[in-house]
Amino acid sequence: MSAPLVIDSKTQALIASSVVALNCGELVGLPTETVYGLGGDATNPLAIAAIFEAKGRPHFNPLISHVSNLEAAQQEGLFSPLAIKLAQAFWPGPLTLVVPRALNGQVCDLACAGLSTIALRVPDHPLTQSVLKQFGRPIAAPSANISGRPSPTTAGHVADELGEKIAMVLDGGPCDVGLESAVVAVLGSTATLLRLGGLSRADIEAVSGPLWSPTDQDKASPASPGMVLRHYAPKAPVVLSQSSAENGAILIGFGSIQADPAFNLSPSGSVQEAAANLFAFLRAADALSPTAIVVAPVPKDGLGEAINDRLVRASEG
Ligand code: TXA
Ligand code: MG
Numbered sequence: 001m002s003a004p005l006v007i008d009s010k011t012q013a014l015i016a017s018s019v020v021a022l023n024c025g026e027l028v029g030l031p032t033e034t035v036y037g038l039g040g041d042a043t044n045p046l047a048i049a050a051i052f053e054a055k056g057r058p059h060f061n062p063l064i065s066h067v068s069n070l071e072a073a074q075q076e077g078l079f080s081p082l083a084i085k086l087a088q089a090f091w092p093g094p095l096t097l098v099v100p101r102a103l104n105g106q107v108c109d110l111a112c113a114g115l116s117t118i119a120l121r122v123p124d125h126p127l128t129q130s131v132l133k134q135f136g137r138p139i140a141a142p143s144a145n146i147s148g149r150p151s152p153t154t155a156g157h158v159a160d161e162l163g164e165k166i167a168m169v170l171d172g173g174p175c176d177v178g179l180e181s182a183v184v185a186v187l188g189s190t191a192t193l194l195r196l197g198g199l200s201r202a203d204i205e206a207v208s209g210p211l212w213s214p215t216d217q218d219k220a221s222p223a224s225p226g227m228v229l230r231h232y233a234p235k236a237p238v239v240l241s242q243s244s245a246e247n248g249a250i251l252i253g254f255g256s257i258q259a260d261p262a263f264n265l266s267p268s269g270s271v272q273e274a275a276a277n278l279f280a281f282l283r284a285a286d287a288l289s290p291t292a293i294v295v296a297p298v299p300k301d302g303l304g305e306a307i308n309d310r311l312v313r314a315s316e317g
Contacts, residue, residue, distance in 0.1 A: 007130065014170055015127060019134045021167035022047075027054060029144050029158035030066075030131060031172025032123035034094045034181050034198050035151035036158045037066065037141025038166070039131075045108040045276035048140055052303055053272060054165040057147045059309040060275075062113035064096050064121050064181070065138040068129060073097075073120045076105035076138060082208060083186040089207040092124035094177050094198030098185035109279035111140045114310075121181055127172040143180060144169075153178045184211065234286040234293055238315040241297040248291035252281055257296035265296075271304040278307055282314065 007015070018028045022039065025047040030039040038054060040047035042065045052060060067073045070087045077099035079087065086097060101107070101118045112118050120138075123129070132139060143151035144158040152158045155171035163169075182197035184204060192212040193201060205211055236250075245251035245259075253259030255269035263281055265274035285293045298307050 007126065011127065014168070015130050015134065017168060018131050018170050022131070022135050022139065024167075025050070026167035027051060027162075027165065028131075028167055029152075029155065029162065029169030030125075030128045030139070030141060031155070031170060031175065032066075032125050032128055032141075033092075033175060034123070034177045034179060035153055035175055036144040036155065036169070037064075037123075037128075037139075038144035038158075038162065039066070039128075039139045039141040041135075042066075042111045042138035042140035043106040043108055045110045045280070046272065048108060048110040049272045049275040049303060050165075051140065051142065052275065052306060054162055055142060055145070055147050057306060059306045060110065060113045061142070062115055062117075062119060063111050063140040063142050064119040065107050065111060065140050066121055066123050066128070066132060067138050068132040069122055072132075072138070073122065074102070076102055076107050077118045077120050078102055080186055080188055082189055082191060086184065086186065086191065086204070086207055087122075090199065090204075091122035092129070093122070094124075094179070094181040095204070096121040096181045096183045096195075096197075098183060098187075098194065100187060107138050107140070108276075109283065110276060112279075114279035114282065117185070117187070119183065125172055127170055131170065151180060184208070233314055234282050236286055236290050237292045238282075238311065239292050239294045240311055240315050242294045243296055245290075245292070245294040249294050250285045250288060250290040250292075252285060252293060252295045254296040254298050259296070265298065269299075271299060271302050271307060274298055275303045275307055278310065 025044050028039045030037045040051045096119050098117050098119045153175040155169045158169045177198040179198045182199040183195035185192040191208040243257045251259040253264040265277050
């Protein structure tokens with residue numbers, strides 16, 4: 001799909017509508033060369049919460065942030081010489097690079113599931129490239145299917161499955177590759193293959209040299225490849241389902257269980273709002289070096305299941 005393509009005026013109008021919807025925090029089905037993505041503003045945690053809700057994921061997986069080129073990717077992630085080499089060889093194309101997050105990146109914590117790494121990709125599709133350029137910010141997009149179902153490769157698949165939950169689908173024809181992107185983590189001078197996909201191992205290794213597998217972490221030193229799979233865990237112990245905090249602990253509230261107003265996940269009791277705030281609040285609370293982080297009970301319905309899953313992991317970490 002890298003061949004030049006003239007975009008007619010009707011399609012231009014649909015691209016403009018997609019950009020308006022994304023700017024309003026709504027979700028848009030977007031064509032890429034791999035599979036259709038369920039796109040949302042990667043800088044807006046409420047839009048990201050809506051993605052998780054629409055997909056019905058029981059836990060928060062980190063999402064891929066799509067950008068228009070390497071320069072835009074470097075606003076969000078730290079690219080080592082090896083990462084730059086891979087990006088130059090395969091972008092735009094079916095390769096996702098997981099790199100350390102840039103300090104002043106705009107992508108929100110929820111899109112990265114609270115990790116200190118970020119997955120970035122430059123998709124090779126003229127319509128989505130055009131959306132990315134006009135939108136001007138990263139677009140988070142997992143495959144546009146309900147969790148557990150096959151990834152969609154036509155606009156019709158997306159409309160059938162998610163039609164009621166999204167503003168629109170931008171029809172860019174059937175996907176050329178039909179398989180998700182390959183995911184490679186580059187945290188220093190080694191590259192680790194995290195997911196096989198639309199690029200073969202041999203193609204990637206021709207550029208990167210031998211790829212590590214996630215289980216090679218034992219052999220590694222400080223920037224261990226296994227680190228990319230580890231979730232952010234607060235330094236302070238996390239205590240769940242309590243409604244008050246004492247002796248230097250901080251309370252993260254929910255609904256009527258008050259905390260410092262800066263730490264109420266959702267005063268109105270919305271799990272969507274709570275999801276949007278969760279990772280940022282854990283980080284902010286941890287930064288105050290409390291003796292513990294106490295979290296009020298959060299209901300388990302809808303996105304609450306993923307919130308509770310993440311909190312249980314944090315309390316065990
Ligand atoms: O082809 C594709 O990659 C499609 C299109 C829409 O671009 N997107 C896609 O996204 O397949 P998704 O969310 O279904 O898959 C994202 C993959 C997951 O395996 C996730 O665990 C991994 O990327 N990932 C994202 N961020 C990561 C991170 N910081 N560390 C490790 N893995 C990460
Ligand atoms: Mg998927």
